[in-house]
Amino acid sequence: MKIINRTVLILSLVSMFADIASEMLYPVVPVYLKEIGFSVFLIGILEGIAEFTAGLSKGYFGKRSDERGLRLPFIKNGYFFSAVSKPMMAMSSFPIWIFLARTxxxxxxxxxxxxxxxxxxxxxxxxxxxxxFGFHRGMDTLGAFIGPVIALSFLHFFPLQYKPLFYWAFLPGLISVSLIFLLKEIPxxxxxxxxxxFFSFFKYWKIAGPEYKKLVVGLLLFALFNSSDVFLLLKTKEVTGSDTTTILAYIFYNLVYAIAAYPIGILADKLGMKKIFxxxxLLFAVVYFLFGQGHSSFFLFIAFFLYALYAAATEGIGKAWITNLSHGTNTATxxxxxxxxxxxxxxxASSIAGLLWSLFGSTAVFLITSVITVCIVGYFILIPRTPKGFT
Known part of the structure; x- marks a missing residue:
């Protein structure tokens, strides 16, 4: 069986173009939101609510996909929704409208x-x-590299002109939707x-295997203290005072991530997902310690390099690990x-981080997260090995 087959390649290209659209805006969004009057705490609430909406719908639509035995209708509609949301962000600066577009x-x-x-x-x-999954994440993140390059080039010629970027981001979003029509599936x-x-997908916990439950508990403990990447960008802007440097740091991170994702995926298949994860x-804990102590651009770029390796070693591999421990007909669930x-x-996590930042400053947010992550690594190490699955 060919490892990177036609379906995997097309899905990866779809994600790449969708991420070009999203990441043209991602490093700009926190800066744009502050420009139109959002506080750091409100940005944290916005990101948290947006992710909360996505999360609950992931469970519901994942179960619906399994119930119907179909994937493509959900993939097509999902990418279309994300594409049309991009120009919405620029149509009004009214907070409720921004919340709606982001949602x-x-x-x-x-x-x-x-x-x-x-x-x-x-x-x-x-x-x-x-x-x-590593190849897919690599292609996805290649889009996350290209998108900020476009944004940086645009802002170089048109400083502080954020709104037009939201309209231009609609184009790669439409390309991603169009590519999905090249795919076919058998129910x-x-x-x-x-x-x-709507909440019936939570019943999956009752039939899930013990290895799946152990893994998910550890992943959720980590998620509870892993706030939005927006805070890394805000810290970079706080230290450097430069939009350009902030976007460059994010571009650098995505380039390293895109290059590293597939090779690290190969290592995970050979050495075991748990070791790489x-x-x-541990890299994440080091990164947040560095962000807590960082007071120079050079320091922060080292942190972003390590952060890219952390992402390549966890995001795609975590998904792959979960699917290996799921029931065949309930993978999406x-x-x-x-x-x-x-x-x-x-x-x-994002709401607490925003509140801590407002009350105690950025250093407290990063150092607390770093310490807790080391404790979560201890949880995974203490889980006994089982004959199957949890490796």
């Missing part, structure tokens, strides 16, 4: 994520999943879970359950 974008992510990851899982074997057996209300968490709970934790 529609995250709802699109909720629609597509579990179904897309389940389709990636369907096109891999347990022995190749880290590579497949799969329906989920063994019974239909229910925990190495990533298993992913959706985790990501829903993760987003609830993200709401708390």
């Amino acid at each position: 529609i974008d995250r709802l699109g992510k909720g629609l597509r994520t579990a179904a897309r990851d389940a389709m990636l899982s369907d096109n891999a074997t347990p022995e190749t999943k880290a590579r497949v 799969k057996p329906a989920s063994s879970l019974k239909r229910g209300n 925990l190495s990533g968490l 298993a992913i959706g359950f985790y990501t829903s709970c993760q987003s609830i934790c993200s709401l708390l």
